[in-house]
Amino acid sequence: MKHCIYIVIFTAFAVLIVQHQREIRHLRHQLDSQNQVIHAMQVTQHNMSLQTTLALQIGRSTQQSLHDSRTKRFVKVTAYSPRVEETDSTPFITAYNTRVRPGIIAVSRDLFDKGWTFGKKVYIKSLGVFTIEDLMAKRKTNQIDVFMPKTTQAISFGRKNLEAHLLAHPPLKADTYTRLYRSPTPDFLLATEDICSRLN
Numbered sequence: 207m208k209h210c211i212y213i214v215i216f217t218a219f220a221v222l223i224v225q226h227q228r229e230i231r232h233l234r235h236q237l238d239s240q241n242q243v244i245h246a247m248q249v250t251q252h253n254m255s256l257q258t259t260l261a262l263q264i265g266r267s268t269q270q271s272l273h274d275s276r277t278k279r280f281v282k283v284t285a286y287s288p289r290v291e292e293t294d295s296t297p298f299i300t301a302y303n304t305r306v307r308p309g310i311i312a313v314s315r316d317l318f319d320k321g322w323t324f325g326k327k328v329y330i331k332s333l334g335v336f337t338i339e340d341l342m343a344k345r346k347t348n349q350i351d352v353f354m355p356k357t358t359q360a361i362s363f364g365r366k367n368l369e370a371h372l373l374a375h376p377p378l379k380a381d382t383y384t385r386l387y388r389s390p391t392p393d394f395l396l397a398t399e400d401i402c403s404r405l406n
Contacts, residue, residue, distance in 0.1 A: 312340030
């Protein structure tokens with residue numbers, strides 16, 4: 207009788223062990239499946255991150271190319287002086303409603319339409335930095351006119367093909383120079399001529 211009881215207990219114990227092992231195998235299988243899903247998600251996330259990074263790099267590169275194409279170009283550079291023959295009936299007043307003076311330039315209207323607008327700074331290679339405050343005649347294209355107080359200086363400057371860069375400076379207020387220079391005087395013209403001679 208005792209042997210039968212032992213056999214029953216042993217059999218029951220063996221069945222429990224087998225069931226327990228099956229449950230362990232099942233849990234391991236579930237764990238492996240979950241690990242595979244997690245790994246797949248990590249790979250997908252990594253690929254998406256790479257794609258996002260690549261897309262951002264392409265976007266930045268494209269934006270930089272567009273920026274460079276708008277802000278850097280080779281232009282015809284000439285000079286003008288405050289004469290009616292070279293400007294209009296108000297040769298001492300710019301299109302920006304400021305007084306003419308060394309350090310300002312006029313730009314052709316095609317450049318103006320591309321963002322080379324009033325108050326912005328332009329670096330012209332070998333000449334320096336200037337402020338856009340005037341516009342050229344409609345027939346002019348891809349051209350910059352540098353203001354010079356003396357006609358002889360403007361004529362002797364001639365025409366040059368130079369590299370120009372539109373700089374990211376804040377625009378000037380419209381009344382900045384009208385407040386400083388109420389009217390053109392001989393002293394003003396002499397001072398501007400002296401500054402021009404020092405720059406050249």
